[in-house]
Amino acid sequence: MARIRRSVEPSIEQKREAEAAVSVVARQVKFNVAEYPVSMYVGRFANDTTDRYFVPTYQRNLAWSDEQKSQFIESLVVGLPIPFMFFYQTEDGRMEIVDGSQRMRAMRSFLREGLRLRDLVLVPELNGFSFADLPSDRRNKLEDITIRTIILDTDTDPSTRAEMFARINRMGTTANEAEIRRGSLPGPVTQLISDLAEDSRFIEMTPLTSKAVSQREREELVTRFFAYLHKNDTPEGRFPGYRDRPKKFLYDYLKEANATAEEHPHVLEDMREEFFRMLDFVQNTFVQGFRKSVTANTVPRVRFEAISIGSALALRSHPRLNLDAGLVADRMKHADFDGVVVSDGANVRSKLEGRIDLVIRMLEAA
Numbered sequence: 565m566a567r568i569r570r571s572v573e574p575s576i577e578q579k580r581e582a583e584a585a586v587s588v589v590a591r592q593v594k595f596n597v598a599e600y601p602v603s604m605y606v607g608r609f610a611n612d613t614t615d616r617y618f619v620p621t622y623q624r625n626l627a628w629s630d631e632q633k634s635q636f637i638e639s640l641v642v643g644l645p646i647p648f649m650f651f652y653q654t655e656d657g658r659m660e661i662v663d664g665s666q667r668m669r670a671m672r673s674f675l676r677e678g679l680r681l682r683d684l685v686l687v688p689e690l691n692g693f694s695f696a697d698l699p700s701d702r703r704n705k706l707e708d709i710t711i712r713t714i715i716l717d718t719d720t721d722p723s724t725r726a727e728m729f730a731r732i733n734r735m736g737t738t739a740n741e742a743e744i745r746r747g748s749l750p751g752p753v754t755q756l757i758s759d760l761a762e763d764s765r766f767i768e769m770t771p772l773t774s775k776a777v778s779q780r781e782r783e784e785l786v787t788r789f790f791a792y793l794h795k796n797d798t799p800e801g802r803f804p805g806y807r808d809r810p811k812k813f814l815y816d817y818l819k820e821a822n823a824t825a826e827e828h829p830h831v832l833e834d835m836r837e838e839f840f841r842m843l844d845f846v847q848n849t850f851v852q853g854f855r856k857s858v859t860a861n862t863v864p865r866v867r868f869e870a871i872s873i874g875s876a877l878a879l880r881s882h883p884r885l886n887l888d889a890g891l892v893a894d895r896m897k898h899a900d901f902d903g904v905v906v907s908d909g910a911n912v913r914s915k916l917e918g919r920i921d922l923v924i925r926m927l928e929a930a
Contacts, residue, residue: 623661633666653716654718746758751825753835766786802917806913842876845875854868
């Protein structure tokens with residue numbers, strides 16, 4: 565029987581040395597907590613380098629997209645909690661932004677530089693708005709919103725500040741889209757997607773890295789399957805509301821699907837059956853399933869979308885569709901399927917439609 569190896573307890577002298585080391589470092593981290601309105605942050609941050617507040621050199625190459633800036637502004641407008649910012653007060657009284665430069669730039673872009681909001685999720689009605697387009701009372705409210713800031717004392721040495729920035733950005737975790745939808749859109753379809761993502765056969769057919777699993781990638785795949793399948797042919801056209809960025813499209817779909825399922829619970833069983841019918845078909849018809857190769861340890865989203873949705877749509881038209889896997893493999897090779905299903909421009913609407921339609925043509929060919 566294996567023996568449990570016990571670690572050696574530190575000596576009294578080692579404990580003293582450790583406590584002394586902690587005290588030395590702790591004395592280097594002195595700070596105050598302040599709370600300022602948005603208008604003051606923006607008023608003292610006319611540019612990245614020369615105003616009262618400035619971005620240190622080790623952060624200047626970092627930049628949010630207009631979409632990220634817009635969604636931060638959306639968070640401010642609707643009153644979502646905003647994380648603390650970290651500043652360091654230099655000897656000349658200026659404020660080095662240790663953490664928060666992207667939020668500062670977003671506020672400046674909107675309030676002073678004419679940023680027009682885009683790709684909003686919670687209030688899409690504000691898409692296209694600039695700060696000047698808001699009613700005066702809403703502009704005043706936005707400028708008066710306060711954000712808490714931790715201000716490091718001038719005695720905090722440069723290495724400690726840089727390490728603080730590194731740890732904040734290394735240790736902080738950003739919720740991915742599957743997690744955001746799960747948390748903000750609870751409902752019967754959300755639960756169904758979670759259940760199907762944990763199905764043992766689906767797990768076997770979708771090998772993923774441990775990181776992808778922890779980020780709920782299978783829930784993302786299942787959500788995309790249902791959203792693209794159900795929105796492929798609607799009275800409003802194909803994929804209505806899709807703008808080459810699936811995030812909002814998937815969010816809107818799940819919100820609508822939950823409402824429908826709450827009113828008509830029987831749709832859940834229909835969705836479940838169609839999902840497993842698609843899995844059966846893919847397993848029997850595609851030699852490598854969703855994989856690009858037999859030994860692949862991951863499943864690209866674009867490949868999963870094309871095969872799963874193309875197969876489900878073909879089965880809707882031909883419920884008894886039964887094809888030899890070798891024949892399908894030959895058709896995939898002849899159509900350069902691997903060359904079509906690539907990540908470059910994967911979310912462009914024409915490419916999404918093209919890869920789905922390619923699978924349908926391969927399956928329905930005489």
